[in-house]
Amino acid sequence: MTRILFATCAAVLAMTVFVVGQENRPLSPNGTAAAQVMGKYVKPEGRGAPALGGANYQGGKWIEITYGRPLKRGRDLWGSGANYGKDALVGTPIWRAGANVSTRLKTEVPLVINGKTLAPGEYSLFIDLKENNWTFVVSNWAAAPRYDPNNKEALWGSYFYTPDKDVLRAPMKLETLPHSIEQLTWGFVDMSDSGGAMAISWGTQMASVPFRIGT
Numbered sequence: 001m002t003r004i005l006f007a008t009c010a011a012v013l014a015m016t017v018f019v020v021g022q023e024n025r026p027l028s029p030n031g032t033a034a035a036q037v038m039g040k041y042v043k044p045e046g047r048g049a050p051a052l053g054g055a056n057y058q059g060g061k062w063i064e065i066t067y068g069r070p071l072k073r074g075r076d077l078w079g080s081g082a083n084y085g086k087d088a089l090v091g092t093p094i095w096r097a098g099a100n101v102s103t104r105l106k107t108e109v110p111l112v113i114n115g116k117t118l119a120p121g122e123y124s125l126f127i128d129l130k131e132n133n134w135t136f137v138v139s140n141w142a143a144a145p146r147y148d149p150n151n152k153e154a155l156w157g158s159y160f161y162t163p164d165k166d167v168l169r170a171p172m173k174l175e176t177l178p179h180s181i182e183q184l185t186w187g188f189v190d191m192s193d194s195g196g197a198m199a200i201s202w203g204t205q206m207a208s209v210p211f212r213i214g215t
Helices: 002-023
Strands: 030-037 040-042 056-058 061-068 103-107 111-113 116-118 121-130 133-139 166-171 173-192 195-213
Touching: 030 173, 030 195, 061 173, 116 166, 133 195
Parallel strands: none
Antiparallel strands: 030 061, 040 056, 061 103, 103 121, 111 116, 111 195, 121 133, 133 166, 173 195
């Protein structure tokens, strides 16, 4: 009887922990998109590396995007006409292109975007939303870890954004997907050592901006 009671209590406790854990999950989990370029594959002697192709990738340089990943959850993401994009902006002047803390781009190599060279370093990313006309924005605004209207040196998300710290702007290619992406996703597409594109997908919309590796 004691064993049965103990087992029952343990099961109830485990279910409670599970439910509380589910309730405490963030609405928009953090995510990272990454690409590595300019390295080379080296096959070790003997058995080989435990990776696709059996070789190690050495000397590569990283390009990373870190961002919050909201879920669609049945919402109309973009709207139309005069209301286009306003729900995504949530009262801000520009879209953070993610959720929570400002979307961040970190690159170890120069990136040439729309004819301008972005030096290695860390930046904030935004998207200026217009119907059928999205603009990719790279900014020197620092990212604040939490919302603070008194912080004039860094932004949380895109609240209080101003364009004076913009480094470059570039038009994005818009595509309608044949399926719907539930969780907002940044990614690198058509990559090579000479460049590729950064792409954001959510719902049936994908927007991308090409870049090449600078010198």
